[in-house]
Amino acid sequence: YCVSVAGVTGGAVSVDDDLRSFVARVKAAIPLPAVVGFGVQTPGHARTIGEFADGVVVGSQLVRTIEADGAAAAAALAAEMRAALTGDA
Numbered sequence: 001y002c003v004s005v006a007g008v009t010g011g012a013v014s015v016d017d018d019l020r021s022f023v024a025r026v027k028a029a030i031p032l033p034a035v036v037g038f039g040v041q042t043p044g045h046a047r048t049i050g051e052f053a054d055g056v057v058v059g060s061q062l063v064r065t066i067e068a069d070g071a072a073a074a075a076a077l078a079a080e081m082r083a084a085l086t087g088d089a
Contacts (some may be wrong), residue, residue, distance in 0.1 A: 043084035
């Protein structure tokens with residue numbers, strides 16, 4: 001599991017060459033899937049991270065969506081994230 005930001009959960013992620021490089025180093029060092037979480041907020045984040053990580057964790061954004069717009073909106077966001085990762089978007 002890779003943390004994409006330093007600090008508390010729910011912050012914004014910076015999907016850049018530093019993150020790509022970090023995930024590559026993790027994947028080279030361990031025989032386990034490298035999954036990026038912390039700060040993943042949009043389907044675009046998920047799609048980009050999915051290009052170089054083995055998985056993406058979304059937590060705080062789903063909680064914020066439930067609080068603001070309800071469970072159906074969070075389910076829709078989760079579906080959008082999944083579609084972005086699988087290329088169905």
